[in-house]
Amino acid sequence: MxxxxxxxxxxSHLDVDDNSSSTHRNSNESETYEKRDRKSKVGQVDPTSNxxxxxxxxxxxxxxxxxxxxxxxxxxxxxxxxxxxxxxxHEEEETDALIFKKEWIYNELHSSPANLYLIYVEGESMExxxxxxxxxxxxxxxxxxxxxxxxxxxxxxxxxxxxxxxxPSQRLKVTSDNPAYEPFExxxxxxxxxxxxxxxxxxxxxxxx
Numbered sequence: 001m002x003x004x005x006x007x008x009x010x011x012s013h014l015d016v017d018d019n020s021s022s023t024h025r026n027s028n029e030s031e032t033y034e035k036r037d038r039k040s041k042v043g044q045v046d047p048t049s050n051x052x053x054x055x056x057x058x059x060x061x062x063x064x065x066x067x068x069x070x071x072x073x074x075x076x077x078x079x080x081x082x083x084x085x086x087x088x089x090h091e092e093e094e095t096d097a098l099i100f101k102k103e104w105i106y107n108e109l110h111s112s113p114a115n116l117y118l119i120y121v122e123g124e125s126m127e128x129x130x131x132x133x134x135x136x137x138x139x140x141x142x143x144x145x146x147x148x149x150x151x152x153x154x155x156x157x158x159x160x161x162x163x164x165x166x167x168p169s170q171r172l173k174v175t176s177d178n179p180a181y182e183p184f185e186x187x188x189x190x191x192x193x194x195x196x197x198x199x200x201x202x203x204x205x206x207x208x209x
Contacts (some may be wrong), residue, residue, distance in 0.1 A: 041169035062177070071099040072113035074137065080122035081136065081152045081161040081199075098135075100208075109203050115141045116203075125176035126150070126161055130205060136161065145172060145198055152199040161202065 060158040061170040098118060105113055121134040129150070130136065138152050145151060145164045153160050153174070170188040186196055 015111060025198045056191075070101060072102045072105060073097045074113060074116050074118055076118040076135065077118045081119055081159045100137075101187065109139070111139050111141070111203065115139050119162060120145040121205075125178045125181040125198055126163075127178050130202075131207065133208060135206045135208075136202045137206075139203050140200035142201035142203075143198045145201075150202040151200065154197045154199055156195050159199070164198070 046082055046144070060075060075094045078095045078097060087092075100113070102113060105111055105116070109116075116137055116139055118135050118137055121136055124132060135151070143151075145166060148165045149163070150161060151164045151197045154161060160174075163175040163177065165175065167173055167185065172186050172188060173183055175183040176188060
């Protein structure tokens, strides 16, 4: 069960706000980093280096030790955060992982690989920013909404991805990008002690085409 204090395991064998990218899984597991097909990878291009930010661990051969020093494995969990009215959570299972440049995580996200995990988006309330099937990178240590942004929140047994905006009097405004969904407000003093918790902030998203 997801709470507000996740520290998911990261095993080596394996939701930039609103920045989506074309994502494709490479089926050639023996392909090396130097020879990989740039059109068949999962991830987003880092404009500072023209290299991939996130890629499937299956795109790299097992013997590339120097690559593993440069990249971090970020676990992908079989959990969906609903961009809608809520997705009921039962259990989490790590199903895969993507690899991200450690330098990009430290310099661009100002975070650490240990603070991050990936989950899927379900529903249409956050369109066009986030669409069903998108993968989002979540920083679970950024869970107090000190700044406005897109967050994963838990309400009862439901997991939601929404925009949070701090308001006066210890309140948060919860908004969907899709105007068909009405915004609502929550009390930081009451709701966060009862049926609601902030799981983490969405710092990157990837999209499969």
